[in-house]
Amino acid sequence: xxxxxxxxxxxxxxxxxxxxxxYLAENGANILDISQTIVQEYFNMMMIVDLTNVDxxxxxxxxxxxxxxxxxxxxxxxxxEEIFDKMHRI
Amino acid sequence: MINIYEVLETxxxxxxxxxxxxxxxxxxxxxxxxxxxxxxxxxxxxDKITRLAEKLVKTGEDxxxxxxxxxxxxxxSVTPVSLVGASACRSSxxxxxxAHALDRAAREVGINFLGGYSAIVSKGMTHSxxxxxxxxxxxxxxxxxxxxxxxxxxxxxxxxxxAVRLMGETVLQTAELTKEKDSLGCAKLVVLCNAPDDNPxxxxxxxxxxxxxxxxxxxxxxxxxxKYALEQIRGASFEVLCETIxxxxxxxxxxxxxxxxxxxRRLGIPFGIIDLSxxxxxxxxxxxxxxxxxIGLERAGAPGTTAALALLNDQVKKGGVMASSYVGGLSxxxxxxxxDQGMIGAVECGALTLEKLEAMTCVCSVGLxxxxxxxxxxxxxxxxxxxxxxxxxxxxxxxxxVRIIPVVGKTVGDTVEFGGLLGHAPVMPVNTFSCRDxxxxxxxxxAPIHSFKN
Numbered sequence: 314x315x316x317x318x319x320x321x322x323x324x325x326x327x328x329x330x331x332x333x334x335x336y337l338a339e340n341g342a343n344i345l346d347i348s349q350t351i352v353q354e355y356f357n358m359m360m361i362v363d364l365t366n367v368d369x370x371x372x373x374x375x376x377x378x379x380x381x382x383x384x385x386x387x388x389x390x391x392x393x394e395e396i397f398d399k400m401h402r403i
Numbered sequence: 404m405i406n407i408y409e410v411l412e413t414x415x416x417x418x419x420x421x422x423x424x425x426x427x428x429x430x431x432x433x434x435x436x437x438x439x440x441x442x443x444x445x446x447x448x449x450d451k452i453t454r455l456a457e458k459l460v461k462t463g464e465d466x467x468x469x470x471x472x473x474x475x476x477x478x479x480s481v482t483p484v485s486l487v488g489a490s491a492c493r494s495s496x497x498x499x500x501x502a503h504a505l506d507r508a509a510r511e512v513g514i515n516f517l518g519g520y521s522a523i524v525s526k527g528m529t530h531s532x533x534x535x536x537x538x539x540x541x542x543x544x545x546x547x548x549x550x551x552x553x554x555x556x557x558x559x560x561x562x563x564x565x566a567v568r569l570m571g572e573t574v575l576q577t578a579e580l581t582k583e584k585d586s587l588g589c590a591k592l593v594v595l596c597n598a599p600d601d602n603p604x605x606x607x608x609x610x611x612x613x614x615x616x617x618x619x620x621x622x623x624x625x626x627x628x629x630k631y632a633l634e635q636i637r638g639a640s641f642e643v644l645c646e647t648i649x650x651x652x653x654x655x656x657x658x659x660x661x662x663x664x665x666x667x668r669r670l671g672i673p674f675g676i677i678d679l680s681x682x683x684x685x686x687x688x689x690x691x692x693x694x695x696x697x698i699g700l701e702r703a704g705a706p707g708t709t710a711a712l713a714l715l716n717d718q719v720k721k722g723g724v725m726a727s728s729y730v731g732g733l734s735x736x737x738x739x740x741x742x743d744q745g746m747i748g749a750v751e752c753g754a755l756t757l758e759k760l761e762a763m764t765c766v767c768s769v770g771l772x773x774x775x776x777x778x779x780x781x782x783x784x785x786x787x788x789x790x791x792x793x794x795x796x797x798x799x800x801x802x803x804x805v806r807i808i809p810v811v812g813k814t815v816g817d818t819v820e821f822g823g824l825l826g827h828a829p830v831m832p833v834n835t836f837s838c839r840d841x842x843x844x845x846x847x848x849x850a851p852i853h854s855f856k857n
Binding site: 318320322346348349350352357358359361371372375390391392393394396397398399400401402 | 408411468
């Protein structure tokens, strides 16, 4: 299991989740969990995905997702799950 | 499972509150590089550093990208050079050659600083130690990335006042030789008491003889995160204040622990320690002084500053210790002047003086750090300042240090610009009464008694 957290932050717009999910499906990433919230009119989404079956290197996936974010006017970040686990779980 | 609010909190710390890992420092032993001739020694040193640290910068960058956490500096510390060079260096010029070899190695592996151009002379100086110390001004003037430190005392040995006197002169000469750059050389030279063997922070980093062949030490940071957390609990009791600092320090340190373990695994080099220091930068909102203001002081330096700093330092350690399997280095709040926007402001408005800074160093890590003083300050006065600070460390069984910059050609009222992480500083006034006859006595101050604590 190679769990990664993808976050999308920005102004809400049509098709944000669709585009990110399409990219993940095309590359063989499995979405384990997805949640979203609106904070101060900003759209916040978090996905937990499993990148085990993705052939591309982590930094390539992160770069391509960031580009998709740019085209939608939102920020897309891709980070390994451990940083959050370490910080918030004992 | 991790929830969205936790993820957002972490990312907010990184993006808005300047959370970062300040440094991954690889400690490298150079003891096996010793040779009987200088050129052979330089070759051995260059080869060993470039071999072990070859992938340090790349590894740091990879970890930074994958976890989304900035890792500001990748650095190397080495065995105190006065030990490594003892068999080969016959003159101070020989030591300068070694400094150049270290500088070339640092450039080759892409690190911004390399520490360990050092001598440990707590009780006495060998001939080799003295040659190295006398070479420091030239070495720092001619190299770009070398940091130098000299340990002049310890709780167990007392203070080597001959070394203290020599360091007063050395600081002044270093200022003179780098006067074109506002005496920048002095920003890379620190005089310590009770120096730790595993400190990852420059300029005092060196790889002590108690360390293994190579080791990964990590320094965390995060004054901005602590300040933001305290903004949310204004007016709360000391209990809430302390709990908040502790909880924040825990989170910050866990990130450092993760980065340290990853770097250690990927480089195949054992993990040494996490240094729990709150290290400020000149960036807005990344200031230890601003934390003190948030605790309730109008400006850093106001009455209550020492108590507030003692509280902050202690809670950072209490929170951090549980977050890491090994803690070491300096571990405490840093209070440099030029590297902390709030400290600069406090000095400029007259709230903070050299004497108050000295008091603050009694309760937090390190000491008089990155303080610009007039260029015409006598060497004996600088030695007196070093002796005072070292005495605080010696008696209180803690690390203290002096990194002051007598800026040639400048005086009180002027400002010095060092640039980058080193920031800028107003030139601070120094007590002008002389301590010449005290400093010019030869010998040592004996180790303090460890009973009858008062």
